[in-house]
Amino acid sequence: MKFQSNKDVLASAIIFATKLIVGKNSNPLLSGIRIEAADNAVTLSSFDHDVSTKTTIPADVDTEGVVLVSGKMISDIVSRLPHEQVSFTLTDTKLAIVSGSAKFALATMPVADYPNLPEVPPAVGTIDGEDFAEAIAQVGIAALRDDGQPAIGNISVELSPESISFTATDKYRIASRDIAWKKNDGADSVQVLVPARVLTEVGKMFHQNDEVTISLYVGGEKEIIALSAGDKVVTSSLGKGMFPNVRRLLDDKGHGESYAIVSASELIDATRRVSLVIEKDNALRFSFDENGLQLEAVNGENAQGSEIVDIHLVGEPVVAWLKPKLVIDGLTGAHSQFVRLGFTSSSEPGKAGPVLFTAHTGRDATDVQASYRYLMQPNLLPR
Amino acid sequence: MGKQDGSGRHVTVGDVDDSGTPFLHIDMDAFFASVEELDDPSLRGTPVIVGGSAGRGVVSAANYAARAYGVNSAMPMSIALRRCPHATVRRPRFERYSQISRQVFDIFRTFTPLVQPLSIDEAFLDVSGARELFGSPQHIAQLIRDAVREQVGLTCSVGVASSMFVAKVASSRAKPDGLLVVPAPDTQTFLAGLPISALWGVGPVTAKRLANFGVLSISDVQTAGVGSLTPILGERMAQHIHNLALGIDPRAVSDDRRDKSIGHSSTFHTDLTARADCDRAVLRFATDVSARLRAHGLVAHTVVLTVRFGDWTTITRSHTMTEPTDVTKRIADEARHLLSAVSGIERGVRLLGVRVENLVGDRASDVLWDDPDEWRTMDEVVDAVAAKFGRNTVTPASLLRPRGARRASGQPEPRKPRGDSAGSSEIS
Numbered sequence: 046m047k048f049q050s051n052k053d054v055l056a057s058a059i060i061f062a063t064k065l066i067v068g069k070n071s072n073p074l075l076s077g078i079r080i081e082a083a084d085n086a087v088t089l090s091s092f093d094h095d096v097s098t099k100t101t102i103p104a105d106v107d108t109e110g111v112v113l114v115s116g117k118m119i120s121d122i123v124s125r126l127p128h129e130q131v132s133f134t135l136t137d138t139k140l141a142i143v144s145g146s147a148k149f150a151l152a153t154m155p156v157a158d159y160p161n162l163p164e165v166p167p168a169v170g171t172i173d174g175e176d177f178a179e180a181i182a183q184v185g186i187a188a189l190r191d192d193g194q195p196a197i198g199n200i201s202v203e204l205s206p207e208s209i210s211f212t213a214t215d216k217y218r219i220a221s222r223d224i225a226w227k228k229n230d231g232a233d234s235v236q237v238l239v240p241a242r243v244l245t246e247v248g249k250m251f252h253q254n255d256e257v258t259i260s261l262y263v264g265g266e267k268e269i270i271a272l273s274a275g276d277k278v279v280t281s282s283l284g285k286g287m288f289p290n291v292r293r294l295l296d297d298k299g300h301g302e303s304y305a306i307v308s309a310s311e312l313i314d315a316t317r318r319v320s321l322v323i324e325k326d327n328a329l330r331f332s333f334d335e336n337g338l339q340l341e342a343v344n345g346e347n348a349q350g351s352e353i354v355d356i357h358l359v360g361e362p363v364v365a366w367l368k369p370k371l372v373i374d375g376l377t378g379a380h381s382q383f384v385r386l387g388f389t390s391s392s393e394p395g396k397a398g399p400v401l402f403t404a405h406t407g408r409d410a411t412d413v414q415a416s417y418r419y420l421m422q423p424n425l426l427p428r
Numbered sequence: 429m430g431k432q433d434g435s436g437r438h439v440t441v442g443d444v445d446d447s448g449t450p451f452l453h454i455d456m457d458a459f460f461a462s463v464e465e466l467d468d469p470s471l472r473g474t475p476v477i478v479g480g481s482a483g484r485g486v487v488s489a490a491n492y493a494a495r496a497y498g499v500n501s502a503m504p505m506s507i508a509l510r511r512c513p514h515a516t517v518r519r520p521r522f523e524r525y526s527q528i529s530r531q532v533f534d535i536f537r538t539f540t541p542l543v544q545p546l547s548i549d550e551a552f553l554d555v556s557g558a559r560e561l562f563g564s565p566q567h568i569a570q571l572i573r574d575a576v577r578e579q580v581g582l583t584c585s586v587g588v589a590s591s592m593f594v595a596k597v598a599s600s601r602a603k604p605d606g607l608l609v610v611p612a613p614d615t616q617t618f619l620a621g622l623p624i625s626a627l628w629g630v631g632p633v634t635a636k637r638l639a640n641f642g643v644l645s646i647s648d649v650q651t652a653g654v655g656s657l658t659p660i661l662g663e664r665m666a667q668h669i670h671n672l673a674l675g676i677d678p679r680a681v682s683d684d685r686r687d688k689s690i691g692h693s694s695t696f697h698t699d700l701t702a703r704a705d706c707d708r709a710v711l712r713f714a715t716d717v718s719a720r721l722r723a724h725g726l727v728a729h730t731v732v733l734t735v736r737f738g739d740w741t742t743i744t745r746s747h748t749m750t751e752p753t754d755v756t757k758r759i760a761d762e763a764r765h766l767l768s769a770v771s772g773i774e775r776g777v778r779l780l781g782v783r784v785e786n787l788v789g790d791r792a793s794d795v796l797w798d799d800p801d802e803w804r805t806m807d808e809v810v811d812a813v814a815a816k817f818g819r820n821t822v823t824p825a826s827l828l829r830p831r832g833a834r835r836a837s838g839q840p841e842p843r844k845p846r847g848d849s850a851g852s853s854e855i856s
Binding site: 214216217218219289291294399420421422 | 795796797
């Protein structure tokens with residue numbers, strides 16, 4: 046095997062192939078990357094039994110062939126090569142990488158033992174790459190980063206004729222985003238779970254693609270989803286477990302009777318400032334009334350902080366203790382200059398109701414872009 | 429201090445200033461003996477002694493009718509029966525006492541989550557957060573006394589004060605069946621009249637040393653000042669005693685449950701070499717541990733797996749969850765996941781243990797939603813069956829032995845010759 050390619054093209058392909066699988070596996074074969082040169086193109090693939098990637102790039106192929114090498118090492122090398130062009134040459138069991146005057150030789154692994162990648166199932170529809178990336182970025186932050194709870198380490202993906210809904214929750218908050226898609230005829234409405242870690246990376250990888258194709262195989266032994274755009278394909282085993290029915294919490298009719306419109310950037314800045322004096326994971330006191338929104342931080346006798354930001358309040362004054370990180374995530378996720386915070390009353394004494402964050406198009410307007418919804422639970426009111 | 433026989437009793441009559449007194453100390457009156465009277469009303473009004481059998485036993489508790497004859501707890505039974513020969517002696521029934529104790533503590537917890545048990549029949553409560561719901565501390569103390577009497581059928585004595593120390597002194601003064609509020613401004617006057625031995629940390633030796641310097645009562649300590657006590661007691665003890673004498677006790681009521689753990693481990697009769705056997709054992713221990721966790725009303729953040737191999741090398745693996753849980757399914761999943769990453773099982777596993785740490789008093793209440801209801805419901809059913817028919821009546825199906833395969837290879841058996849190490853459960 047021998048081929049030449051552009052260093053940047055090859056580096057981005059290798060990063061795509063290794064990002065989702067590297068460092069996870071005890072079987073060294075599965076931390077490898079399979080490189081196949083044929084027909085003036087090079088195909089790189091990776092697979093760790095849960096996630097597979099495949100990407101094809103143009104190259105000048107002198108000799109066709111296939112090789113399996115450590116993904117981590119080749120990724121480190123190629124991204125640092127000094128010259129525009131890079132050549133790969135396989136001699137016996139060594140892969141030589143040459144770029145300008147830099148030369149490397151890597152041991153290879155037995156490619157015959159490498160497992161076959163899963164087949165890409167039938168497509169169910171397509172979605173705009175930028176919309177997809179935005180939705181995943183908005184929702185992914187709310188997924189649980191804890192491998193102990195399989196179900197909510199996933200993003201729930203609900204395919205319906207009109208839209209795709211992405212939903213994630215870590216119990217403290219729920220983030221959800223609906224986007225339009227082009228459903229293929231005959232595709233079923235279905236809800237699947239996709240590991241949040243995988244979907245978050247794929248969202249970033251595909252954000253510049255006009256069209257991302259979604260393919261699904263459900264109902265059998267190895268349920269998978271495939272997402273493809275251009276010359277890139279990612280497959281992932283579907284997540285297991287029962288995803289809690291949190292949409293009903295979002296759809297609660299109690300939201301929005303009283304609400305505040307805030308400037309997202311102002312409130313993010315103020316929240317960051319005031320929370321400097323509290324311990325991580327402690328809550329700030331948010332008091333919404335006709336004079337504005339007062340943020341207060343109290344760290345015992347050690348330190349206090351407060352700040353007032355302008356708001357437009359509709360309804361009764363509200364006091365809630367909210368965790369700064371959760372507030373900032375909700376404000377950031379709205380992707381809107383103004384954000385509407387809807388309050389719900391609570392039947393339990395001492396417990397404020399959940400706060401619903403939605404994008405708002407203008408300070409005094411009443412229309413709500415409800416395609417993005419972020420619901421967070423305040424802390425118990427301290428005595 | 430109140431006497432054990434209830435003489436010198438001091439109780440509050442009518443409403444007093446309880447604005448600065450959020451601390452309650454509640455002590456059941458002659459608890460064990462009262463439970464015996466409750467279960468056998470014919471004993472009422474007659475002397476009852478609970479304790480070891482006549483002769484070499486010791487008095488665990490005596491009711492007030494027996495105390496009138498000079499019977500006190502911790503007294504040798506022989507002396508007790510000499511003083512009160514016609515007393516009815518009952519052997520202690522600790523299970524029954526725990527059962528009643530749980531009912532009583534459940535009542536406490538309906539008023540405040542801040543309940544610090546001192547023993548089976550005694551607790552501190554901080555009711556400062558309960559004022560809006562239930563009223564002032566004095567009122568709450570009376571509500572609790574009424575509830576304990578009506579729902580359980582026993583009497584208790586309550587001290588209400590501005591600090592835990594003073595509340596405890598007050599309850600002992602109010603015994604039996606009394607309520608004593610020490611208004612915050614009266615604290616020093618109240619303490620002034622008490623003997624110095626009423627101060628925590630003052631035992632006979634310290635009391636004698638102080639007496640040698642003419643410090644006989646708490647009022648002497650109050651007037652002495654730290655400076656003059658320091659040469660006698662040392663700086664720390666002097667400060668401590670002086671603070672208590674002024675009613676200053678900086679401790680806060682804590683439910684005292686953090687940093688504890690619940691575990692179950694077992695040494696096997698023969699080393700386990702099959703991963704499936706280890707997996708089943710881990711599931712069994714996790715099932716047991718989570719049931720006990722729920723029985724204590726706790727949730728755990730951390731699951732710890734201990735594996736001791738045949739050559740005594742021991743490894744522990746732990747995982748801390750973002751979200752604490754008491755759900756069997758989740759604890760078992762965590763423990764089995766930890767086991768799945770352990771290699772070398774074929775070398776032989778001598779002991780396996782599952783424990784949960786980082787325990788907190790309650791499920792986090794600031795979440796939007798909770799664990800899937802079906803697992804929680806299943807746990808509740810399992811717990812209810814266990815409460816009625818005993819542990820292990822209902823277990824995960826994978827722990828059942830195949831029909832006709834008792835002692836089959838798959839079932840880990842405690843390694844009997846290794847004595848005490850076989851099968852241990854502990855709460856620490």
